Amino acid sequence: MPTTTARQYLSQFVPKLYTVLREGYGWHDLRSDAIAGLTVAIVALPLAMALAIASGAGPEKGLYTAIVAGFLISALGGSRVQIGGPTAAFIPVVFVVIERFGFGGLILCTLLAGLMLIAAGLLRLGTLMKYMPQPVITGFTAGIAVSIFSSQVKDALGLRMDALPAEFVPRWIAYGKHVATAQPAAIVLTVLGLAAIIALRRWRPKWPGFLVALLVCTAASLAFALPAETIGSRFGELPSALPTFDFPHIPFERTLELLPSSFTIAFLAGVESLLSAVVADGMTGGRHRSNGELVAQGVANIGTALFGGLPATGAIARTATNIRAGARSPVAGVLHAVFLLAFMLMLAPLMRYVPLAALAAVLLVVAWNMSEAENFRHTLSAPWGDRVVLLLTFLLTVFFDLTLAIEVGLVVAALIFMYRMAESVEISSGVRATDDDLPGYDPALAVDEQQRTRLPKGVEVYQISGPLFFGAANRLDSLLDQFFEPPKVFILRMRLVPYIDASGVHALKNLATRCARRGIVLVVSGLQPQPNRVLADMALGERPGQLHFTSNYERALKLAASLAESRDGPAEHPPPGAQ
Template sequence: MPTMSARQYLLQFVPKLHTVLREGYGWRELRADAVAGLTVAIVALPLAMALAIASGAGPEKGLYTAIVAGFLISALGGSRVQIGGPTAAFIPVVFVVIQKFGFGGLILCTLLAGLMLIGAGLLRLGTLMKYMPQPVITGFTAGIAVSIFSSQVKDALGLQMGTVPAEFFARWTAYAQHLASAQPAAIGLTLLGLAAIVLLRWRKPKWPGFLIALLVCTGVSVAFGLPAETIGSRFGDLPSALPVFEFPHIPFERTLELLPSSFTIAFLAGVESLLSAVVADGMTGGRHRSNGELVAQGVANVGSALFGGLPATGAIARTATNIRAGARSPVAGMLHAVFLLAFMLLLAPLMRYVPLPALAAVLLVVAWNMSEHQHFRHTLSAPWGDRLVLLLTFLLTVFFDLTIAIEAGLIAATLIFMHRMAESVEISSGVRSTDDDLHGGDPVRRADEEQRNRLPAGVEVYQISGPLFFGAANRLDNLLDQFFEPPKVFILRMRLVPMIDASGVHAMENLARRCRRRGIALIVSGLQPQPNRVLADMDFGERPGQVHFVSSFERALKLAASLAEKHPA
């Protein structure tokens, strides 16, 4: 792998904003970005408040996050059109952290996650995100959707109960115990909000359905004096001032307890932001800088925490809205944050009248969209291993913990991948089986058999097909036990082995050791570059009379004939 120069390394972190300004930026681009930024701000306004409330925080925390983190993600990020802010993926983990450790604990969690993201970007781990198994992503995404849905039942039905428990079973048990306290007004507003959103998506898909639904529900609630809980009745008046930089009390003594949640937040932020950037590239034909995007996400999360906000990441739906609205550059995302700040300053006195059932309706739609039920069902038709990973991740996300779900899903996916790779490795002697005779075999197998027919007396050959890694290395253990009479020379063909690891080298050393004890000369033929380099680095080389390396099977045959003649039976 060629060494990266310092300049190439640093270029990965140059913000796309710098690239855009260097290429030239005029009034036409500014006008297009301003329209796109305003459009996204209108969409983000109700979402930011709803996501914060669902996370167990005040609505102003969501606005602070969208303003501060949204601005920094666009200004420093590696995507031209990425929109950042709070997202639904964080709701379960943020809710649990606030319940267990308070908002100060969440601030520490977000700070740690931001530092982890910066470190991941500087270590160039952004490119590794493409190896994330899709069943894991689908599983925890669908599980988060179920968690969001279950978290909104209280506000959607207007249940008269205390704090909603974090655990799934305890939560639904509490709902069942308080079901008799459901309020018809709250249920009516929830249904009205859902109907407005669905109708607008069907008839006017370009209109800001979430915001219009909130306005309709708020108007009905105020006009008829409905007894439904509102933002003002639960949280008081929203601040109508700029978010203030502060360093709140943080329980640093509980850092170790918070590390798993911090890792989960960093993981979700990294995966979702890079997925959003990939979606944006597909829609615009551009190309994002993944490592630079991770660093920007890290800085944005640190900034959000220091201004009293929530974790943030790239938001796929808002990014897509930004693109469809005609965004040309990161300036659109920066203006989206500025417009949100203006809305907060001007509309804060009016937001107290927004009914919480209307925000619950918004999040119920978000949960439905996030569930990706069609993709979930499609994955259930995949091979058994993918189905296992999907269901394991989904069930652990819903019933236990998102951190455990991600870890277990990744471990299961890794083990299944190793099993599949090990099963794909074939070690054969070249003898055609009965089934091959019946079906005529294939040209490669026939060629191998013709070559085998030319073997000198006392020479045996086996060929490995596939990577010789730790999952398949033990397949070499019993090769010499296949023979009734030990051969004088054993040829191991490796032209179809693209990769070998330390376990594979260890298995070859064991094979060479057993050959030496039985007086068998070992010939290795057709090594590819990677196995050749690894074997050399690990000091597995030529040993005259015992281990020989040749470039082709033809040369192996000639050498084998010579060695067999020197060691007659």
């Protein structure tokens, strides 16, 4: 690899933190970043614990993830203001992995996902994320929101249940069986938490609504001695020490079974982090390095796994909060992790009193925000194919499996896209007297009957409009069957074909062969650069007397006239079976 090319390649992975410090970083920048980091840490504290509990892990796992991954994503990432940590998108898949494989299985999943993300970044796949179909993203995001809501009913109502089923339908059946065990204290605290969050968002939007709701609910629970389950009663004391390397039993023998879940985690981490970076760019006017961001996400997930944490990615809401709080550089994200660590060390003894119903209220609001109900309704008014992809991805996410939903959603979206592209290809016998861009062209005179009067005797012409790819290539197979009497020369206009693939070249080659068998000369006119290059690469060139290429239609007409005149008579009909 030449030195210049190698330098350009490596520049994609230079952390934005290094770029910022090299450009110059002063006291005022540090002050702004410190305020922003403190603000985000206050928002992230209750979220990290709530997300971990909803995922089937202890609250300290969420804090470890926010600290370790938050630090690494900001220090190594390709965005100036990205905030990383645990997010709601991971809850369904993490819950299932822990239930089936234990926490050691999740550690292995997260490690594998980290390696996948690093590989994706090094292979420069970050730029491909922008081609993700929006109905797939909206569908699985809304499905995850429903799953999160479903997972919080137990704590929101204070139901007396043992293990919570991972599947959607069995979970609600279990809720129905235990609804009589609902605790009024838990319901009151859930309603109080929801009311506090909604009221603050309306009248004090700059206040940390989640943290205030937790404080209000905790104070009410202690003041009135409400018999509600708390973090301490379920999980015991939170650790008030630095995170340490944690190696539970890791079932390496089940690696193949965990690969689908690892792929799902990597996919979610990649998509959500890059979406968050795009949102940040829109708010700040900056530009992130997508491939560098993927590598940083991979390193962060490996790091959080080694410390016994959860999968992590860029968090859109916390990133937006960081920007609104005045963040200027990745230093804000690094300080957010430092502040979270300080909170954990100082406040761990007090966190045991936080009611689980209050955390459920936080996640119910997160689920509503994540559902993007208005965007879901808007997509339902899209063309039928988009509606199918949206609903299919949504239903599979809710009722089956997130991995299956993503895979099926992407495959169906690709098939519908190919169908649409194939349908957009037009092959018609109508031709214009001159090309659109030639002087004297009058669209009003472009009538088939008038156009065809210019064709020399024994010459037929068809025009292809649209990409000639595998979804539309078979349309060429029946072209010759449309002639009552085979012509001497057949002109195929390809001026409006911007793209051709191997299947298109194969179909064109078969058409030329069939023409030769019938004694018809094929003339291809107006090749654009990409089709011209692909035909040359695949060695489909001129065959004198059988296949010719011209740069435009006017030259094709002249060549066709001379070829038709040089032939002794009309082309003979082929014997049966000659095709």
